Amino acid sequence: MNKPMENGFSVAMKLVAGKWKIDILCALSGAPRRFGRLRHSIPDISEKMLAQQLREMETDGLVKRQAYPGLPAKVVYSLTEAGAALCAGAEGLCRWSERFQVRAEA
């Protein structure tokens, strides 16, 4: 009876594992962003790393990439419904940490 819960949780966790995906979800939760703007809103991420994370998140159905014709082409990233919902879930856990001042800092 517990396994589906554990599995569902693990699936969600796998999607945001790694150093940057939570940051990207947060950065896109306010509004869609162009690549350059997105990069500036996440300190320390490299262009290559951001591009790779975005590709993975697009494959996972969390992020939508929309290209508009023109020179230079304008590419805008936004959260899908699933991405926005995952961000909300992650925020819930974040608020939990703030509220309970957990002792796991060590």
Place this chain on the structure above:
Amino acid sequence: MNKPMENGFSVAMKLVAGKWKIDILCALSGAPRRFGRLRHSIPDISEKMLAQQLREMETDGLVKRQAYPGLPAKVVYSLTEAGAALCAGAEGLCRWSERFQVRAEA
């Protein structure tokens, strides 16, 4: 601006990392349980592993251990307020997985 979110999320995640802690949170979310009953409700966990996980969760403030005198002594485990709230947060992510049928099964 994103770092506190990422850090808070990571803190919560660290507390439930590992194979069993989500299962234990779930099992205790319905009602407090004695050790033996708890063990039976989580298939495949060994006595040693359950004891170890419970000790860690007690240290982390997620689980409360209450011993009642008698022979044999009765020891009951329950979720603290923090543990119950973390369980609710984890359930949110679990429901997310169910709802969005994420493609991360592979």
